Amino acid sequence: MRTPLIAGNWKMNGLADAATVLAGQVVDAVSAVDGVDIVVCPPACHLERVATAIAGSNVALGAQNCAEVPLGARTGEVATEMLADLGARYVIVGHSERRQFYAETDELIAQRFQYALGAGLRPILCVGETLEARESGQTEAVIAAQVDAVKTVLGESGFGDGIIAYEPVWAIGTGRTASADQAQAVHAFIRERVSADLRILYGGSMNAENAESLLDMPDVDGGLIGGASLKADAFAAICAAARQ
């Protein structure tokens, strides 16, 4: 039994007061949703205030990135131990914006995934193909390489409590969503490659209107939500759709 999971990726949005307000609104809006793991991932500088705002609620805390090494000399990075210390239970690794703008490689991302597991966090590994790759028939090859990089680093220990988010790059922030069938096909491919227990989220312009059809698919276990997670009502509607 895979518990549905809906995670809000706030990206680099919101100053401190706005983060506190949004966290409070999310707590109120999802308080009646049970049977779904609900996570918000604010920017690192807001983690502590959001942790306070969601304390005692059914909303868990996640971070958007982490370092691939323990505490020490890595200017500008945040260690997995620090995230856990702040109360985070999840961390996104390898988001396509990190791959695209900060040249993060599959190997680096795999190391981050491993460190996150070691700190007791649940890493959410993002994978996804560009439009060019999809149109040239390379979707499965791209996804396989991204997933296998983590499998190689983890070896026999496996993905543990880790999660994968399938986020087609062409669907992120574009308003263009993968169809339910397109998502299902890639999710089934990933499950086959990893394990039956793995939770696989869909991400890429998921919103209150299209969530249900995506979440209805047998291998879609939840969503990683960008734009729609910045509005508590829309986010709560997606969480409610995940319960059914």
Ligand code: PGA
């Ligand atoms: P989006 O972002 O929902 O705004 O497309 C999803 C993501 O980047 O995780």
